[in-house]
Amino acid sequence: MIIKVTGVEENMHQTLQHIANLYYEESTIIIGETDQWDLFIHIIQADKQTAYYTEGQLQDKKDGTKKADFWKETFSGESDKDRKKKAKQAVSHIMVKLLSEYTGTVQPWGTLTGIRPTKLYHKLIREGWTTTQIHSYLKTDYLLSDEKLNLLAEIVERQHSVLPDLYELDRGVSIYIGIPFCPTKCAYCTFPAYAINGRNGSVETFLEGLHYEMEQTGKWLKEHNIPVTTVYFGGGTPTSISAEEMDKLYSHMYKVFSGMEKVREVTVEAGRPDTITPEKIEVLKKWNIDRISINPQSFEDTTLKAIGRHHSVEETVTKYKLARDMGLQNINMDLIIGLPGEGVSEMEYSLQETEKLKPESLTVHTLSFKRASAMTKQKNKYKVAGRKEIGQMMDMTSKWTKENEYVPYYLYRQKNILGNLENVGYSFRGKESLYNIIIMEEVQTIIGLGCGAASKWVEPGTGKITRFANPKDPVSYNNGYEDYTNKKIKQLEELFQINNSAASTK
Template sequence: MITLRIDIQGLTDERFQRPLQLITNLFYEESEVSLSPSDSKDISVHFDLNIEESLIHISARLIERESKKEVSFSYRKEVEPYQTEKEYFKQIKTAISFAYLNVLQEYTGIVQKWGILTGVRPTKLMHKAIQEGMSREEAHRMLEKSYMISREKIELMQKIVERQLAVIPDLYDLRNEVSIYIGIPFCPTKCAYCTFPAYAINGRQGSVNSFLGGLHFEMREIGKWLKERGIKITSVYYGGGTPTSITAEEMDMLYEEMYESFPNVENIREITVEAGRPDTITPEKLEVLKKWNIDRISVNPQSYIQETLKAIGRHHTVEETIEKYHLAREMGMTNINMDLIIGLPGEGTKEFKHTLDETEKLMPESLTVHTLSFKRASEMTKNKNKYKVASREEVEKMMHMAEEWTESHGYVPYYLYRQKNILGNLENVGYSIPGQESIYNIIIMEEMQSIIGLGCGASSKFIHPKTGQITHFANPKDPKSYNDSYQEYTEKKINILNDLFLH
């Protein structure tokens, strides 16, 4: 555990704690930032902050106590016009973050290609710049100057934003519509890296039956509200868990409820069902999907190394993934996504090349390349010593392999997001054959419209149609709590919708 003592010219404002800790986490797996100076033998960083009229003068000096190694950085920045104390503080925070990142880069020799950016959705910055009327060059300069984002990552953002606007030309005008997320909180087993609401389905049929009753109720009530107010649905996404964990009969009733409850289902731009676990896919379930005109699914190998699948708790074989992919294709699924994860335990460039070679034999319409993230509540994070993962350098090599492979096979990047504790401070990127992109993935990442979450553990994200203000709301994560309170939670969601759309 590395302890970094921070002295900001005597300032101990706790609002600095979080941004400085997030930047520290980019360099050290285990660290603690303390705003109180001490004589510790660890690392100290001293900031001198002076504000004269409209200029911020800042210098940062990092000292390693034991070796007496010292690194310094200083610069000045104009204070931009601001209206509130919060906006002013943000400028100070950004300046301190800027100086802090520079001294840590110099001290460690690690260059952070995403700069001071620790947020999940970088491309939102590019969209904001476009909506404010910035030219491409102005937007790029702003991202480089204000956030220290590398040109490589800015170009990636540019490609993605251009593709998104080609796929959804009215992306900036979708706030008067909604999308729906339907969560099915069951899986055959729980993967070691997973923190989604997911319960092993074996022996829980009573819970499944009760849960589905509540979900049908939510679908009817929300659908009724949307119909009465003439609000369109842009996309519907069945996630989880694994939505194909339930039986074919239960799936059939669920999609029938969707057609009966939701307005103009035939005009919804996209309906996706995650069939991520190949061991849940059967001919009967594929027939149900076909019956209800659902042809976009996700069949997720994660890796084509059997030892890896066993290590992370996915109880299916590599062969089963390939067989179920072909079965889905033969039974009319015309838009199949596959997820791969870079940096899984025991895997390096050799194993990832094998996974890409196997993917080449299948050529799904879209491919989402995730970088492993140590999520706080996952089994993998709780037992880090058990799961040996690749180094930062090797993880970066694997990401470049994915970039080169997708480009050479006709895929284009169309969405991107980042996570805390992600290996190598990298990103997750969705690639697609042009014209086969997921509308839902774009909408949820760019936060352009409200997404109403239905089902156990489903989160709603309400976007105010005029102000863009975001309100989060989550259903209970465990089936029993959900079964006890789904009516109450449905009513609360409807009250939020009334505030958003009727005022």
């Protein structure tokens, strides 16, 4: 679909392309004159000094008829900058309104792209806005639907309830530890995940590097009296390594991070059921790991095979029951909406099966075609549901979670997500993952250790964000972990010194 747009500046291209992507899987925006177009949108803008007046018109080349009427946005702004911003917003609104009318597709997130909805909500609360003001602003300026506004309000309320000091966490840190191995690589995966078989040599070397990073970081945190709020082992699949290696790793964690008794939550992803053994569960229990994740993704064996999971549904259920029977009390499960070949009936079945297991939390992802995944590279091979059906699956899940007493507690949206929807973390009340809230709302520095671990520095006081990424592949990591550790400690020094000097000038 080629959409020709006239009447706007070239610098609007990215914004308009984002909006077009909400409606069409494949679309190209061309600003200015061209003969190659399927749709033509003409925007008329007029600066009337105190008010900026914008309207638009849409035409379909096939029959040449006007498919949507004029839409008008009238507003006033106080400064040039403000008016420019408003003009851009008005053009976005007009595009959304015209394309919605033309395609019959409703965009519940309106024009909100590229911004984390809950983060924006928190920002407004911190600035002193009331709930009514926030909702009215998001509705007017971003065209958010009531349904999404209510979802945001519910999530923000849960987050405050489990982390009452959410806005004061910036003086502490959380730790992310990346273990880059999995039994096999899933087709949709873009995480640092290397097949573990035959790589034992490099696993050993990797763990040596990781132990070093943990030790140096722990030492620095202790010296500067910086508390650790949560620890999260991800990857890859952290339970891919042996029970003995896990035991040594957690023992090391307790040794090098002082104040482990005050850490509010330690999570270990055990996403692939084929990595779970009774010995490993014993180790998780021995070190008081609070929360684990066992991820079915789907309860259809054919789907699991198609996406390269190499484990069966039966194994998911057996390992889940094993973990439960052995005493693990907080288990998360991940499900993905829109996996290849799946529609409403498969989703319904997955939810019915989940209901029998009653995990404490359920994270519902909507499939996203990430650029680097095997699935995206062979997109034609994988048949996925259309936008309408994806929406139905999402609605069904949301209804199911309500009926089963799960509450939403975090949300994020990704580019190229099917149906322009969202990923939502649900949990029983009180079983929310604190780490997930902290990372989504970017309220605290997260120090990433291990392979592919991204550190996110959140400057205390200002919330300014910078990042540092460890290499994704174990060989590069093994060759350079001392260097990465030193660089990160230097950056941490700067991050917290900025704060110290700011504090001393107050």
